[in-house]
Amino acid sequence: MRTIVNTPATGDVAFRELDAPVPAAGDVLIDVKAFSVNRGEILNLPGNAEGWRPGWDVAGVVAETANGFTAGQRVVALSLADGSWAERIAVPAGFVAVLPDEVGFAEAATLPVAALTALRLVRESGSLLGRRVLVTGAAGGVGRILVQLASAAGAEVTAVAGSAERAKGLTGLGAAVVVTDAADAEGPFAAVYESAGGVSLAAALELVGPGGTVFSYGNSSGEPTPVSFFQFFGGHEQAVLRHFVFVTGAPVDADLAELAGLVGSGTLSVEISYRKDWEHINEALAAVRDRRVAGKAVLTVG
Numbered sequence: 001m002r003t004i005v006n007t008p009a010t011g012d013v014a015f016r017e018l019d020a021p022v023p024a025a026g027d028v029l030i031d032v033k034a035f036s037v038n039r040g041e042i043l044n045l046p047g048n049a050e051g052w053r054p055g056w057d058v059a060g061v062v063a064e065t066a067n068g069f070t071a072g073q074r075v076v077a078l079s080l081a082d083g084s085w086a087e088r089i090a091v092p093a094g095f096v097a098v099l100p101d102e103v104g105f106a107e108a109a110t111l112p113v114a115a116l117t118a119l120r121l122v123r124e125s126g127s128l129l130g131r132r133v134l135v136t137g138a139a140g141g142v143g144r145i146l147v148q149l150a151s152a153a154g155a156e157v158t159a160v161a162g163s164a165e166r167a168k169g170l171t172g173l174g175a176a177v178v179v180t181d182a183a184d185a186e187g188p189f190a191a192v193y194e195s196a197g198g199v200s201l202a203a204a205l206e207l208v209g210p211g212g213t214v215f216s217y218g219n220s221s222g223e224p225t226p227v228s229f230f231q232f233f234g235g236h237e238q239a240v241l242r243h244f245v246f247v248t249g250a251p252v253d254a255d256l257a258e259l260a261g262l263v264g265s266g267t268l269s270v271e272i273s274y275r276k277d278w279e280h281i282n283e284a285l286a287a288v289r290d291r292r293v294a295g296k297a298v299l300t301v302g
């Protein structure tokens, strides 16, 4: 089987021929048709060994009937054990959902990490009806879905994008206000969904209202955050700075099915601004790394 492996010495990844996976009891064997690239996977490449196999998102076809799935069924899946940048993968059944006919493999491949993160951030926020929220990194994979789901939940969304060019489409997705620097956003916000880190997280701490929550779920900038917690006390009574991770190890099949249904019904739109055959993987990684992809980059397999 062809698969993509980490080659840290080159700064790139490479194709390698490896044995196909043997499914464990409880697994579903999937022929991969598409996967998307997440910034988290790129951030993980340098710290992992030569030969490590990245990849969380999977869209494909069930290869063998097992564990409630039938050979030939179209599915979307999350591989917590990595390895989805390959022709075939085995995933525990609780992390696989059947795709509606209307949802293509490329669209489905954008959902596991990005849309589950956005869905669960909104769920963790309590009622958003009539509340003001701030989304940093709004032009990215998680951000564009988060803007839609928060807005659909009734929030007034302020979106932060790197430039007017990067901000294109965010108003149409439900953002009431778009700014190009978190420091320019007008608080207070009941929730801040913060993924850029560095000075953006520092700005978020200034903008959260009393009793509000800053969900810190990423550090795309890789920069440390200068924080004065003493300053955080003033005007932000009972506000919470919360580290957030989208998975706990519990099954995600129901949430994946819900998200695929939202895409199928046209309620949730996924923007794919980079879509090529997986031979272009290193070009795709560079495009995401350099902030040239609006929404998601998807690679198709075979």
Ligand SMILES: NC(=O)c1ccc[n+]([C@@H]2O[C@H](COP(=O)([O-])OP(=O)(O)OC[C@H]3O[C@@H](n4cnc5c(N)ncnc54)[C@H](OP(=O)(O)O)[C@@H]3O)[C@@H](O)[C@H]2O)c1
Residues within 6 Å of the ligand: 037, 038, 039, 040, 041, 043, 113, 114, 117, 136, 137, 138, 139, 140, 141, 142, 143, 160, 161, 162, 163, 166, 167, 195, 196, 217, 218, 219, 220, 221, 222, 244, 245, 246, 247, 288, 291, 295
């Ligand atoms: N904790 C979790 O469970 C979890 C789950 C998913 C993702 N994450 C993290 O959340 C972040 C967003 O993930 P994603 O897949 O949506 O990434 P993405 O598609 O690359 O989007 C990230 C966005 O952040 C913005 N950004 C602002 N400052 C940046 C900087 N200095 N460097 C790079 N980007 C910057 C970019 O938008 P502009 O160019 O418009 O500024 C970009 O669109 C990542 O850090 C990822 O690791 C965490």
